[in-house]
Amino acid sequence: MRFPETAKSSVSLAFSLGLIAAVVAIAWNYVIVPYRRTPEKPVFSNDFKTVPAPKPLIAEIKIAPIPQPTVKATPKPNVPKNVGRVNASIGLVFRADPSQGSRSVGGADFNDRVSVIKESPDREWVLVRNETTKEEGWVRSGNITKQ
Secondary structure: OOHHHHHHHHHHHHHHHHHHHHHHHHHHHHHHHHHHOOOOOOOOHHHOOOOOOOOOOOOOOOOOOOOOOOOOOOOOOOOOOEEEEEOOOOOEEEEOOOOOOOOEEEEEOOOOEEEEEEEOOOOOEEEEEEOOOOOEEEEEHHHEEEO
């Protein structure tokens, strides 16, 4: 081979390899890299909890009220507000407190009748009683279909 022919083939090889590398780099940046990023955390409407107001800097003077005689009311038993059915296909786990981390105190199967006794202030949890086993516990309100 003569030198000019060798130089032409080397240049064309280098150009071809450079072109291939450029196509691979572009494909990598526009196809692969976007899927490697961690997606942003979704924002739901109930994520925004109210923050308590800051305490005033000036101390307030409080005068104790004069105690009034009160009539002691007898505590009401847990009277159900309404009746519902379990709509979670895997059933429910009753919790001791209205939080996901509290201990389990019972449960109910799918389509069991439950009595709703009371709701938490944020209406996210409800205290229910299983009609068949008489177990009581807290569950998320979305898992009960009220009748």
